[in-house]
Amino acid sequence: MKIEIEKISKFYDGSGEKPHQILKDISFSINAGDFVIILGESGCGKTTLLNMLAGLDNPSSGQIRVDGIPITGIHPSRSMLFQQPALIPWLSVKDNVAYGCKIRKDTQDLEYRVNQFLEIMGLTGAADQKPGQLSLGMAQRVCLARALVGHPKVLLLDEPFASLDTFTQAHIQEELVNLWMSENFTAVFVTHDIDEAIRLGNKIVVLAGSPAGIADIFEIDVPYPRKQHDPVIKSLRTDILDRFKIAYLAKRSLTDGI
Secondary structure, eight states: OOEEEEEEEEEEOOSSSSOEEEEEEEEEEEOTTOEEEEEOOTTSSHHHHHHHHHTSSOOSEEEEEETTEEOOSOOTTEEEEOSSOOOOTTSOHHHHHHHHHHHTTOOTTHHHHHHHHHHHTTOGGGTTOOGGGSOHHHHHHHHHHHHHTTOOSEEEEESTTTTSOHHHHHHHHHHHHHHHHHHOOEEEEEESOHHHHHHHOSEEEEEETTTBEEEEEEEOOOOSSOOTTOHHHHHHHHHHHHHHHHHHHHHHHHHHTO
16 A cells, blocks of 8 residues: 655645645655654644545645545544544443444454454453553553554554653554554654654654755664664764754744845
8 A cells, every 4th residue: 555645735724814834745655564754843734744644634735645546534444543542431441442443344353353452452451441440551552452453554643652651652662663563554653753753663754844844754774673872873863853953944044034
């Protein structure tokens, strides 16, 4: 499943006379099995782009295609994980994981699949608990299990680990990479954290500017798990920071009228 993003721009109606443009001429491709990171400052339009990939929003101009077919709405082949856990409070962990599949009537071997992902995510012992009994990290693992139990071809993730403590975050990141390698889905992950981007992705799309455009795209050919002190990783981190500095200075010069 190949995703092509072609000259995407997005405008929102503002309080002034002109609409506010948040994204400008975004073009890149995502190959089947990629782990793509969309990296940028808070508020630059990363989530807007992810919502368009999910079919929850539409571009003002340009087009997003999956295997040559334009995205016109949500589709079960694409699953999304949000910033905060979104669980149904009166359902058990097990029923929350199964909920989306039941709604779509995707029930073949569902109990087996649910139990499989509960085991993978270390949630078997919590299967009968309600969301209110879970820690934030456990709740997000439930959401990840629910997102993957239908075996989507594309998993879209909107800063899902940003509110977790460092240790829980590192553990779930490792689980996510292992699942990605074993389940062979395509992942598109939004973050403003450079270290998280390098730890997870094999391609990093850097958004910068106002309106945001693609400042650079970095390909990463480093095996997992990645070590922060690996010379290649350190060099890549420096290159990405330099790219943000260049974009920041360009933005400031336009603002200051230099």
